Amino acid sequence: MEHLDILIKNGKAVLPTGVTETDIGIKDGKIAIVEKGIMNKAAIEWDVENQYIFPGMIDVHVHFSEPGREHWEGFHTGSMMMAAGGCTTYFDMPLNGIPSTVNLEALSTKAEIGNGKSFIDFSLWGGLVPGNEKDLEALAEAGVIGFKAFLSSTGNKEFEAVDDLTLLNGMKRIAKLGKVLALHSESDAITNWLKEEKENEGKYSADDYLESRPIIAEVEAVERAIYYSELTGCPLHFVHISSAKAIEVIEQAKQKGMNITVETCPHYLLYNHEHLRGLGTIAKCAPPLREKEEQQKLISLLIENKFDMISSDHSPCPYELKDPNMYNMFQAWGGISGGQFTLLSMIELALKYKIPFDTVAKWTASAPAERFGLADRKGKIAIGADADLAIITLNESHTVTEENFYAKHKQSLYMGHTFPCRIVGTLNRGNLVFKEGVIVAPIPNGRWVKPCENASIKSV
Ligand SMILES: NC(=O)NC(NC(N)=O)C(=O)[O-]
Ligand SMILES: [Zn+2]
Numbered sequence: 001m002e003h004l005d006i007l008i009k010n011g012k013a014v015l016p017t018g019v020t021e022t023d024i025g026i027k028d029g030k031i032a033i034v035e036k037g038i039m040n041k042a043a044i045e046w047d048v049e050n051q052y053i054f055p056g057m058i059d060v061h062v063h064f065s066e067p068g069r070e071h072w073e074g075f076h077t078g079s080m081m082m083a084a085g086g087c088t089t090y091f092d093m094p095l096n097g098i099p100s101t102v103n104l105e106a107l108s109t110k111a112e113i114g115n116g117k118s119f120i121d122f123s124l125w126g127g128l129v130p131g132n133e134k135d136l137e138a139l140a141e142a143g144v145i146g147f148k149a150f151l152s153s154t155g156n157k158e159f160e161a162v163d164d165l166t167l168l169n170g171m172k173r174i175a176k177l178g179k180v181l182a183l184h185s186e187s188d189a190i191t192n193w194l195k196e197e198k199e200n201e202g203k204y205s206a207d208d209y210l211e212s213r214p215i216i217a218e219v220e221a222v223e224r225a226i227y228y229s230e231l232t233g234c235p236l237h238f239v240h241i242s243s244a245k246a247i248e249v250i251e252q253a254k255q256k257g258m259n260i261t262v263e264t265c266p267h268y269l270l271y272n273h274e275h276l277r278g279l280g281t282i283a284k285c286a287p288p289l290r291e292k293e294e295q296q297k298l299i300s301l302l303i304e305n306k307f308d309m310i311s312s313d314h315s316p317c318p319y320e321l322k323d324p325n326m327y328n329m330f331q332a333w334g335g336i337s338g339g340q341f342t343l344l345s346m347i348e349l350a351l352k353y354k355i356p357f358d359t360v361a362k363w364t365a366s367a368p369a370e371r372f373g374l375a376d377r378k379g380k381i382a383i384g385a386d387a388d389l390a391i392i393t394l395n396e397s398h399t400v401t402e403e404n405f406y407a408k409h410k411q412s413l414y415m416g417h418t419f420p421c422r423i424v425g426t427l428n429r430g431n432l433v434f435k436e437g438v439i440v441a442p443i444p445n446g447r448w449v450k451p452c453e454n455a456s457i458k459s460v
């Protein structure tokens, strides 16, 4: 009988077919056996009775700012934070670092840093910005997971928003390269125009910020992108969608057979504009947290399974850029620091709204893997797949404190939040990375993962 490296016993595994009581045997970083009562000897045995085994989260949307702004967040602390949240693969966005990931050189530099510092696996997005259309092919060949563009200003000058011509040209090329274009979809014209109006009137409050980024700004950008996708055949992924109306438009395009996927983030589901009013800058993001009624609509859409996947959009910054005493909401950094809490948030919502755990695992692991060409190795608990696992208990709650939040900066909208569950351990390719509140991996062992060569990028 084959000797195993690790034997996880008596878990409730979240398999694609549902939650099943089983043992899981791991050999050479892969899942070797999934069955009850495994008798093989193993170097390490771990009894996880009454605990759940989720496929490790694949978070398609985080911003680590290395190189260039590693004082904001970097691969080392950033990946520890993600591991502490049950994540085993994250996709790093092409902006907030310097340089942005918009050409081969920047991609290679970033990959090298990540390979040296990340505790879990990661993929890298390439950027589409004005002037880099000619770099897209080399980026695709080198293994970016997809491309990302902003339709509205990014808040950092190293990564410009696309104009419509760049977008059309870029989409045509990306379609040919067989990749997906991820879009931050808010109208630049509408948001800039309203912001300027607020500035001229000397209005800087939380309400003013929300009013400057209305739902129609999101809907207009989404609609335009869908028209362009029809023209160019470019597969699209809409990031951090924050309104029911945008989902309606996306749903119609999907019904027509268009190659489109959509994500939202836990902060749009757990929080609303009242939190920006009450907590200030820490709750500022773009698109903004919506009013409570919109939050409820988004939860209903989640229950109806209208989102393909859930990401964190972890976008941290140093304390002074989100100083709670800042009186001008427009000047604070826009972004939520919460990469550690996506899986916990989704389990909280699943328990509250009776969503099956295998649906959560679809949103947090298998759908991202399928959409972006990693499904040959990642995204589900199955024989032959990478042993990327998150062990979770529902018998204990977890309150977020500065001590148990692993990000470089401890400011977070989630501070003080109590989840009805706790991450007990995280394994990345069979390596135990996080256990019982501690990063136990002796060295960073994460790897840059590229999409498989002949991934047919399908909508999920
Ligand atoms: N430059 C950013 O990190 N921006 C992010 N900021 C948010 N979401 O407020 C984003 O994803 O748009
Ligand atoms: Zn964005």
Ligand SMILES: [Zn+2]
Pocket: 061, 063, 093, 313, 314, 315
């Ligand atoms: Zn983002």
